[in-house]
Amino acid sequence: MKFATYHDGTRDGQLWVVSRDLSRAIPATGIATCLLEAIETWDDASPKLAALYERLNNFEEPFATRFEPERCLAPLPRAPQWLDASAFLNHGRLMDKAFDNPPNPEFETIPLIYQGASDDFRGPLADVEFPDDKLFIDMEGEFGVVLSDVPMGTSAEEAEAHIRLLVQINDWSLRAVGPREMRAGFGFLQAKPSTAFAPVAITPDELGDHWSNGRVVLKLHVEINGREVGRADGREMHFSFGQLIAHCARTRRLTAGTVVGSGTVSNADRAAGSSCISEIRVIELLDEGAARTPFLTWGDRVRMESRLPDGSAPFGVIDQRVVKA
C-alpha cells in the first residue's frame, strides 16, 4: 500500500491512499482520518485500506483524482517519536574526520542514534526556513521506518515485524552547531531543525526484493540546484532497521507511529557520491586538500528521489528550497 497526507488545516492532515504508480489518489474516508490513526488501529484499518488500494489500482474507484504532491504534508506531519541513527559506517567515518571527533570504540557494535524532534515534520515541497545561512545548512538523505507499538526488550529478530511503513527523509542539519552539541554530550538540538519527508509512505512489500535484510536496497539520487551529487545505495547500511529498533526499545517501549531513520545513505565507492554536503567537503579535503563545495544558502534547491530499476520513484520526490525565516 501507498499513503500520502494532504493538507486540510489540521495538524495531522488527511489520509489519502495513493495508487502504486503515484498517478491517482483517494481519501481514506471512513477508515482513518489521518495516517497516525491508521497505524494505531492497523489490525482493523489495514484490510480496509488494502481493499481500497486494490480498487484504486484497478481503476474501480470513480472518485479517485490525480495524485497531487503539492498538496502533501509529510506522511506523518507529526509523529510520537523520531529516532535517527547513523547506520552507514562510511558516513560515520567521514563525519568523524569532518568534525575531528574522538575515536568511538563501539563504532561497529553499538548503533549511534539521536532522539530528534517529531512535532513538526515538513512536507516534500515545502520551503525550509532557517534563521541564518552562516550556520552551515546541510541536508542528509535517508530512509526510515514507521513502527507499530514495540514492547520494551524486543529483539532485532522480532523487531522487523513491527515495521508498518517505509519512508524517505531529508534530515536537515546545521553543521556550525553540530560539533559543539556533540562535545557537550546532550546530543543534537539546534543542529537538527525540522526534518522533511518524501510524500509517499509505503508498506515494505511494495519494494519486493529491494526491501531485504531489514534494509532499503535502493539508490538515493540527490541533487543540489539540478546537479546530481549522490546516488548511494541503501544496501551498505551496517545495522539493519531491526537492530536499530531493538537498540531503541532496550529500556523503553516505543509507541505506534515512532519513526526510525537510517542516517545518511553512504557507500564506500566514491563513484556513488554523497547524500550530504559535509561528506562531499571532507572527501574534497582528503582528496584535494581543501573543501570547495559550499553549504547551502538562500534560494538553493535540494531534490531527493530513490528509484527502482524501472526508473519509478516509490516514495515520490523531495524538492525543497532553502529560505530565510
Added chain:
Amino acid sequence: MKFATYHDGTRDGQLWVVSRDLSRAIPATGIATCLLEAIETWDDASPKLAALYERLNNFEEPFATRFEPERCLAPLPRAPQWLDASAFLNHGRLMDKAFDNPPNPEFETIPLIYQGASDDFRGPLADVEFPDDKLFIDMEGEFGVVLSDVPMGTSAEEAEAHIRLLVQINDWSLRAVGPREMRAGFGFLQAKPSTAFAPVAITPDELGDHWSNGRVVLKLHVEINGREVGRADGREMHFSFGQLIAHCARTRRLTAGTVVGSGTVSNADRAAGSSCISEIRVIELLDEGAARTPFLTWGDRVRMESRLPDGSAPFGVIDQRVVKA
C-alpha cells in the same frame, strides 16, 4: 487553573479540571477531550475552562466528584516534544564530577538540553518498569513548562508568554548507560526511559509569587522508601524557562504541547539534600571517600512532592515503585 488526565482507554486520556485544593474534579466535557486539545485551542478553550474551574472551586458544580490521583495518567500522556535541560548548575557540576566529564567552556552561558522521548509519559502512581537493575536506576526531580506554539527565533523575553502550564517531573535515568551515550555525542536514548509526571498541571498564576523570573520557586521534597533525601528549591535555576525556550526555538519552531524541563532541582547548600541518587553518591564520594547510597532496585519507592508554605502540594504527588519489566 488545575488540570488532570484520567485514564479512559485512549492514548491521550480524558481532561478533567481539578479544584484548587485538589479535593474535587469534573470532566471538561464539551470544552476539550484531552489536555493537548485544550492547549492547541487555548484561546477558545481557556475562558470556558476558567469558568468551569471557578464554578468547581465555588461548589457550584453538582456533578463534581472526589479527585482521584489513582485514575491519573500524566497530564499529557504523550506530548509533541520533550526537551529537558540541566539548568541547575550545582547539579551539572556534581554530575560532571560523577561522570568524569571533560570541562565544558560554555557551562554558564549555553544551556545543556537534551531531546527526550515524549510518546509515553508515565502517570504519577504507575509502577515504572526497567529491564535490569544493574543499569543503575536513578530518579531526577524536576519542574517543567508546557508551551503554546512558539515561533522560530523567539527571544527569552518573549518566550515566557508561551508558557501555558507548569508541571512536576521525575525524569527516570539509567546511570550505567548515560556516560557512554554522552561520550558517543548523540545524546541520551537508552539512558532516559519514559518520564513520569505529577498528576496535576497548573497555570503559572496558581503559584502567585512562587512563579518568579521564569522559575518555580518551591521546595521539591524527594523521598526514597519513606526517607526524605531532598528538599531543594527551584530558586537556584541558573537559566530561566524563558531562556531555555529561546535556546530550543533558535533554529526551529516548537508546536503547542511541547514540554521543557528544568533538569534536576539542586541547591548549593548541602542541607537541601539532592533530587537524584547520582548527586547523593558523588557528594558521599567527595565528603566521605566512598559512595554508599545504592541506586534503586525492584520494589523501591520514590516519592516527590513540591510544597507551598502552607504545606499544600500544588501538583499533587509522584509516588512510584520500581519493578522488573
